[in-house]
Amino acid sequence: MNQAVNSPFRYAGGKFYARKLILEYIPQHFSYVEPFAGGASIFFAKDKVQKNWLNDIDEDLVNVYLFIRDYPEKLIDTLKNEVATKERHNFYKNVFIPNNPLEKATRWYYLNRTSYSGIMNMRNCYWGYGDKYSMRPENWGRNILRTSQKLQNVRLTQLDFEEVIKQVEDNSFLFIDPPYFNADQDKFYNHSFSKECHYRLSNVLKNSGNRFQFLLTYDNSPEIQELYSWAKLIHEKEWNYTINRTDDQKKTKDVQDDIKKEATVKKGSRYKGREIFITNFALVTEGYTQLSLNYEYI
Numbered sequence: 001m002n003q004a005v006n007s008p009f010r011y012a013g014g015k016f017y018a019r020k021l022i023l024e025y026i027p028q029h030f031s032y033v034e035p036f037a038g039g040a041s042i043f044f045a046k047d048k049v050q051k052n053w054l055n056d057i058d059e060d061l062v063n064v065y066l067f068i069r070d071y072p073e074k075l076i077d078t079l080k081n082e083v084a085t086k087e088r089h090n091f092y093k094n095v096f097i098p099n100n101p102l103e104k105a106t107r108w109y110y111l112n113r114t115s116y117s118g119i120m121n122m123r124n125c126y127w128g129y130g131d132k133y134s135m136r137p138e139n140w141g142r143n144i145l146r147t148s149q150k151l152q153n154v155r156l157t158q159l160d161f162e163e164v165i166k167q168v169e170d171n172s173f174l175f176i177d178p179p180y181f182n183a184d185q186d187k188f189y190n191h192s193f194s195k196e197c198h199y200r201l202s203n204v205l206k207n208s209g210n211r212f213q214f215l216l217t218y219d220n221s222p223e224i225q226e227l228y229s230w231a232k233l234i235h236e237k238e239w240n241y242t243i244n245r246t247d248d249q250k251k252t253k254d255v256q257d258d259i260k261k262e263a264t265v266k267k268g269s270r271y272k273g274r275e276i277f278i279t280n281f282a283l284v285t286e287g288y289t290q291l292s293l294n295y296e297y298i
């Protein structure tokens with residue numbers, strides 16, 4: 001399957017709501033790479049090309065992708081009688097100890113589909129499911145199969161971004177979505193991303209970016225503008241999105257405050273995302289990836 005589907009995951013910092021804006025920046029390409037894949041909402045929202053590579057340093061995340069790509073039926077089978085309840089969420093989070101990669105993938109998938117904002121750092125992973133706004137367990141199997149089809153022949157790795165960027169084929173297109181520069185991203189992800197990592201990213205892009213085209217998304221800060229003053233374009237962009245909440249999330253005020261930092265204007269449960277888009281190429285108006293969205297699940 002080549003066409004657009006939704007990301008199988010809810011993911012902190014995911015670009016689901018910015019898909020339309022981002023796809024407008026993607027030129028024609030034959031080789032597509034995401035060094036910081038996370039929920040890979042842009043890969044899933046666009047058509048697949050000849051070569052596709054998703055990478056993330058998070059071992060558990062890559063393990064689920066591998067299961068979905070290679071053994072979807074096994075994962076569907078272990079999840080088939082699941083119900084989405086706070087008790088099952090607590091069981092998977094606090095009691096269940098996975099003994100093998102399949103059990104790890106099952107636990108991860110269950111917690112992700114029932115978590116608040118897709119925060120998969122266990123210290124901040126809270127029950128966040130609602131029948132009206134979440135994908136129901138009876139649809140998980142179908143979602144896993146559809147995702148598996150899209151992941152066929154996709155290269156999946158668990159490497160540090162620098163190794164990926166150094167290895168990409170000439171003339172590839174890279175969508176680069178690192179953790180934010182200014183928010184405390186250790187609350188969301190399992191691997192910390194220090195200031196040194198941000199500088200390392202800028203250096204590797206500066207030194208090898210003449211071999212490929214990239215779009216990099218970041219929180220807007222003077223340091224980032226300075227760090228990328230060598231780039232071709234820096235555009236400030238904004239979009240709307242909604243956060244759904246259950247009672248438990250009152251406990252997670254700190255984390256919510258961090259999410260709101262990313263979403264600076266609050267209007268009821270609707271927020272505004274604000275980021276900068278940085279490219280090493282100038283935009284032309286023709287030949288860009290068109291959006292064919294599927295709004296069935298978020």
Ligand SMILES: C[S@@+](CC[C@H](N)C(=O)[O-])C[C@H]1O[C@@H](n2cnc3c(N)ncnc32)[C@H](O)[C@@H]1O
Pocket residue numbers: 011012013014015016035036037038039040041042055056057058159160161162177178179180189190191192193197
């Ligand atoms: C902002 S999220 C990506 C979100 C994604 N674009 C989406 O739509 O869901 C950043 C990702 O970078 C990953 N990451 C953190 N440090 C990394 C590193 N050194 N190398 C590769 N990936 C890393 C995190 O695990 C996280 O999944």
